[in-house]
Amino acid sequence: MHTDASNAELMEVPVDRIDRNPENPRLYFRPRELETLQSSIADLGIQVPINVFRRKGRYILIDGERRWRCALKLNLRTVPALVQDEPTRLTNVLLMFNIHALREQWDLLTIAVKLPEVLRLLEKELKHYPTEAEIVRKTGLTRSVIRRCKLLIDLPEMYRELLLEELAKPKSQQKLTEDFFIEMERALKTVERTMPAAFDDKNETRDVLIAKYKNETIKDLVDLRYLPKIAKAEYVSADPKAALVALKKVFSMNSFSIESAFEQTVAGAYSEKDLQSRVQQVLIRLEDIDPSELEPDVVAALKELRARISRLLRDI
Amino acid sequence: MANRYKVLSKSLWKTADAAQGFLKDAHGVTSIKIEEQLADDVPRPTLHAKASDNTIICVEVQEDACYPASVERLVSRCKTAQLPVRLYVAHVEGSESPEFPQQLRQARANGVGVLSVKQSGEITILSEPLALTLADVRRLDIKRYPGKYKDRLSRAQQTYLQGDPVKGCANIHEVLEEVTRDLAKRLHKKGRIAAWQAKTPNFDKDAWYGIAYAIFNEPTFNTIFPKVQPAIWAGLIAQTKPRNEGNHPATPKARAERDRKLRTRFEEAGDNLADVIAMIKKAKI
Numbered sequence: 001m002h003t004d005a006s007n008a009e010l011m012e013v014p015v016d017r018i019d020r021n022p023e024n025p026r027l028y029f030r031p032r033e034l035e036t037l038q039s040s041i042a043d044l045g046i047q048v049p050i051n052v053f054r055r056k057g058r059y060i061l062i063d064g065e066r067r068w069r070c071a072l073k074l075n076l077r078t079v080p081a082l083v084q085d086e087p088t089r090l091t092n093v094l095l096m097f098n099i100h101a102l103r104e105q106w107d108l109l110t111i112a113v114k115l116p117e118v119l120r121l122l123e124k125e126l127k128h129y130p131t132e133a134e135i136v137r138k139t140g141l142t143r144s145v146i147r148r149c150k151l152l153i154d155l156p157e158m159y160r161e162l163l164l165e166e167l168a169k170p171k172s173q174q175k176l177t178e179d180f181f182i183e184m185e186r187a188l189k190t191v192e193r194t195m196p197a198a199f200d201d202k203n204e205t206r207d208v209l210i211a212k213y214k215n216e217t218i219k220d221l222v223d224l225r226y227l228p229k230i231a232k233a234e235y236v237s238a239d240p241k242a243a244l245v246a247l248k249k250v251f252s253m254n255s256f257s258i259e260s261a262f263e264q265t266v267a268g269a270y271s272e273k274d275l276q277s278r279v280q281q282v283l284i285r286l287e288d289i290d291p292s293e294l295e296p297d298v299v300a301a302l303k304e305l306r307a308r309i310s311r312l313l314r315d316i
Numbered sequence: 317m318a319n320r321y322k323v324l325s326k327s328l329w330k331t332a333d334a335a336q337g338f339l340k341d342a343h344g345v346t347s348i349k350i351e352e353q354l355a356d357d358v359p360r361p362t363l364h365a366k367a368s369d370n371t372i373i374c375v376e377v378q379e380d381a382c383y384p385a386s387v388e389r390l391v392s393r394c395k396t397a398q399l400p401v402r403l404y405v406a407h408v409e410g411s412e413s414p415e416f417p418q419q420l421r422q423a424r425a426n427g428v429g430v431l432s433v434k435q436s437g438e439i440t441i442l443s444e445p446l447a448l449t450l451a452d453v454r455r456l457d458i459k460r461y462p463g464k465y466k467d468r469l470s471r472a473q474q475t476y477l478q479g480d481p482v483k484g485c486a487n488i489h490e491v492l493e494e495v496t497r498d499l500a501k502r503l504h505k506k507g508r509i510a511a512w513q514a515k516t517p518n519f520d521k522d523a524w525y526g527i528a529y530a531i532f533n534e535p536t537f538n539t540i541f542p543k544v545q546p547a548i549w550a551g552l553i554a555q556t557k558p559r560n561e562g563n564h565p566a567t568p569k570a571r572a573e574r575d576r577k578l579r580t581r582f583e584e585a586g587d588n589l590a591d592v593i594a595m596i597k598k599a600k601i
Contacts, residue, residue: 020322027326028325028326028327029325029326030325030327031325031327031328031378031379031380032379032380034323034325035381035384035385035386038385038386039385039386039389042385042389069322069323070323072322072323072351072360073323073351073359073360073386074359074360075353075354075356075357075358075359075360167327168326168327168329169327169435170327170328170331170379170380170408170411171327171379171411172379172380172408172410172411173408173410173411173435
């Protein structure tokens with residue numbers, strides 16, 4: 001990213017001659033954030049100049065949209081601004097990402113919506129489709145954020161719109177979140193791969209899961225993580241047929257929860273697998289122990305473990 | 317009614333659109349300005365419009381609060397600028413912060429109206445606004461007055477604060493007038509007032525002004541009310557003069573000036589009533 005901010009000039013710019021940057025992916029500004037900033041500006045003024053560039057006699061924001069909004073609200077005449085020359089489109093977009101995404105908690109979908117365009121512009125500049133490392137370097141986003149964004153980008157448009165509508169609501173009225181869609185997409189991807197017979201139409205399945213989340217049949221986002229576990233029943237020696245029936249039932253409109261499906265099919269098997277794994281870890285630890293160095297409380301714990309194991313094995 | 321707001325968070329646009337509908341339906345305003353300047357150094361409310369009574373009706377849209385620092389700032393600046401603003405705060409129903417009940421009390425105490433807006437756009441009025449040019453009125457200290465007047469004075473104050481300051485002032489004056497007429501009747505029973513007058517006044521029907529003057533002109537006034545500054549009674553006489561502040565001012569500026577007078581009048585009437593009552597209590601009748 002090349003920007004020439006060295007010629008930037010610090011000046012007082014009339015608030016009314018500033019426009020928001022159309023490339024700013026951020027669509028939603030939380031009222032509480034603005035309220036807090038407004039109080040600070042009312043008391044202390046704008047301490048850090050905003051960044052703008054000139055375009056046709058007006059100024060376009062690069063950095064400082066919240067400060068500008070507060071200045072408008074407070075009816076300030078001017079704001080201190082670093083004024084620079086107009087950057088290229090790619091530079092402008094990348095500036096938005098680098099300045100904002102690193103510093104502020106953006107809604108993920110707002111980044112996701114803009115990301116395909118960034119990739120397209122980068123591809124044009126680099127003459128090849130950008131690698132994940134290049135995207136990270138150019139945008140300042142982490143790999144984890146990029147991967148989560150990609151899950152949202154891959155959503156059919158109707159679900160992206162649904163999520164946008166949801167984000168446009170006041171916090172108290174939002175039911176569906178980006179995290180819900182990310183968890184759902186991850187779960188459905190694994191189910192599709194490991195037990196493809198579990199559903200026929202992915203959108204219908206999404207609709208059912210959304211409805212069940214809204215009516216609280218799915219109480220917690222984490223419940224969605226049980227879906228891949230049920231689909232992988234065979235890996236823990238559980239009955240895959242029962243798992244398939246349970247998944248089909250979960251993916252139908254009823255009051256059957258993911259949690260119940262998990263409990264009824266693979267919970268025991270996963271619990272046993274977990275126990276087995278822990279026992280293996282203990283065995284490895286025991287191999288390394290020098291009996292002469294054992295503390296009395298460790299000796300007591302091991303004796304208790306031996307007694308319990310003996311009792312357990314006697315009943316088999 | 318898909319307006320675009322520059323400052324307001326997008327999550328509150330529907331609430332603001334519903335508030336616009338309310339302004340049109342409940343106040344009959346047609347030209348609503350969005351996030352525009354009211355006056356220099358005054359924060360911009362989300363919506364404002366000129367009402368037929370020459371007040372400026374404003375709506376400030378909030379998510380979970382009804383009297384946060386920004387609203388307090390707006391109220392304070394409107395008062396300083398002497399703007400006849402009637403301010404509503406519209407908030408999203410169901411989003412209320414834990415501080416909301418306390419803020420609602422503050423809003424009411426400062427003459428700010430509060431609207432609760434459902435997701436469907438349906439609006440409930442939690443309190444009505446008072447023109448901010450009136451809202452700064454010093455409240456009556458009800459305990460200063462005798463028991464028989466307390467209820468009427470409380471109601472006068474409520475009437476003023478609930479948006480009818482002309483009637484609120486008139487209600488206090490009714491009490492003052494009653495006190496004046498009662499005093500005149502008591503003095504008359506004791507052989508005062510009438511003795512030097514050509515015609516005995518009708519203490520129930522003659523003009524309040526005349527009755528008040530009759531008491532003031534009583535030659536034994538200083539004996540009846542020893543240690544009392546004549547200014548107290550002069551103040552009462554000043555209250556009895558016919559007034560026209562209740563008329564409809566032609567411009568917001570005239571409205572602000574009228575409101576300033578009404579506010580002063582309400583405060584003066586309250587003070588004068590307390591002084592007169594104390595004066596009569598100590599009188600040698």
